[in-house]
Amino acid sequence: MTGHTNIGKVGLYFGSFNPIHLGHLIIANHMLIKTDLDEVWIVVTPTSPFKLRSEVIPEEHRLQMVKLAVSENPSIFASDIEFNLERPSYTVDTLRFLKEEYPQIEFSVILGEDNYANLDKWKNHREIMDNYRLLIYPRRKSNSTNMINQNTNNDQTVMCTEAPMIEISSTYIRESILNKQDVQYLLTDPVISYIGNNHLYE
Numbered sequence: 001m002t003g004h005t006n007i008g009k010v011g012l013y014f015g016s017f018n019p020i021h022l023g024h025l026i027i028a029n030h031m032l033i034k035t036d037l038d039e040v041w042i043v044v045t046p047t048s049p050f051k052l053r054s055e056v057i058p059e060e061h062r063l064q065m066v067k068l069a070v071s072e073n074p075s076i077f078a079s080d081i082e083f084n085l086e087r088p089s090y091t092v093d094t095l096r097f098l099k100e101e102y103p104q105i106e107f108s109v110i111l112g113e114d115n116y117a118n119l120d121k122w123k124n125h126r127e128i129m130d131n132y133r134l135l136i137y138p139r140r141k142s143n144s145t146n147m148i149n150q151n152t153n154n155d156q157t158v159m160c161t162e163a164p165m166i167e168i169s170s171t172y173i174r175e176s177i178l179n180k181q182d183v184q185y186l187l188t189d190p191v192i193s194y195i196g197n198n199h200l201y202e
Contacts, residue, residue, distance in 0.1 A: 003039040003041055003075070003077040004039065005102050005104075005105065006104070007038040007039055007105065008038055008104075008105065008106060009036055009037050009038050009039075009105070009106045009107075009108065010037065010038065010039050010040070010041055010105050010106070010107050010108070011028075011031050011032070011035070011037045011039070011040045011041070011107075011108045011109075011110045011135055012040075012041050012043050012079075012094075012095075012098075012107055012108065012109050012110060013027070013028050013031070013040055013041065013042045013043065013110040014043045014045055014091055014094075014109070014110075014111070015042075015043070015044070015045060016044070016045050016056050016062065016170075017042065017044055017062050017065065017066055017170075018056045018057060018062055018170050018174070019062065019065050019170060019173060019174075019187060019191060019195065019200075019201075020042070020062070020065050020066045020069045020187075020191065021168050021170060021173055021186050021187050021191075022166070022168060022185070022186060022187065022188070023166035023167075023168035024042070024069075025069060025070070025076075025188070026163075026164060026166050027110070027137050027163055027166070028040045028042060028070075028076050028110070029073070029076065030137070030161065030163040030164065031110050031135055031137075031161065031163070032075055032076065034161060034162075034163070035108075035135060035159070035161065037108065037135075038075070039075050039076070039077065040075065040076045040077070040110070041076075041077050041078075041079040041081075042066050042070065042076065042077065042078050042079060043079045043081060043082060043094065044059055044062050044063045044066055044078065044079065044080060044082070044083075045059075045082055045089045046059040046082055046083055046087060046089060047087045047088045047089055057200055057201070059080075059083060061194075061198060061200060063078055063080050063083075064194065065191045065194055065195070066078035068188065068190040068191055068194055069187075069188050069190065069191050071190070081094060081097070081098065082094055085097060090122070090123040090124075091109065091122060091123075091128060092122070092123050092124040092125075092127055092128055093123075095107065095109070095128065095131075095132060099131075106133075107132055108132060108133040108134070108135050109128065109132050109133070109134050109135065110135045110137070111134060111135075111136060111137075112136070112137055112138075112139040113136055113137070113138055113139045113160075114139045116134065116136050116158075129157060129158075130157075132157075133157055133158075133159060134157065134158045134159065135159050135161060136158065136159065136160045136161065137160075137161055137163035138160070138162075138163060138165050139165065168186055173186055173187065173201075174201045177195065177200070177201040177202065178201055178202065
């Protein structure tokens with residue numbers, strides 16, 4: 001599932017979204033309204049090379065929660081594009097596939113400062129930087145701001161946005177659910193209901 005494939009500029013927000021929380025949604029919406037993006041696609045990663053398989057619930061549950069969370073926003077979409085690609089999922093491979101599949105769309109990658117600081121550990125990271133605009137949002141405890149400024153070279157390939165810093169952790173949410181603690185106001189109501197109905201993270 002993707003958005004409208006006849007539009008011009010799409011921001012790709014990759015992650016395990018285990019589960020998707022209000023911090024994720026605030027970032028996605030910020031990028032949509034504060035940049036020139038027409039849409040944001042929230043790309044649910046089935047298997048991340050940087051996370052243990054045991055840390056995440058099945059991708060179908062995570063995708064469904066994203067769908068529920070964004071259902072009322074006509075410009076933010078859940079994407080399962082990586083579900084049928086080779087695993088583990090590498091961003092560069094997904095970008096290559098999307099570029100071939102939707103040559104009319106200009107894709108940007110949305111990522112936090114902490115991920116940007118470790119971009120050199122990503123597969124073929126230079127190909128990503130050379131061919132796609134990076135939309136960076138701030139993260140607390142990150143020291144990559146200077147690196148961002150140094151690497152922009154006055155071009156628009158790396159754009160640091162003044163997005164609000166929302167310190168919500170999916171790990172904290174999972175632990176809270178496990179300990180039967182209230183997660184109201186951290187997740188949307190439909191996502192809370194879905195988690196409860198499917199006995200996730202218990």
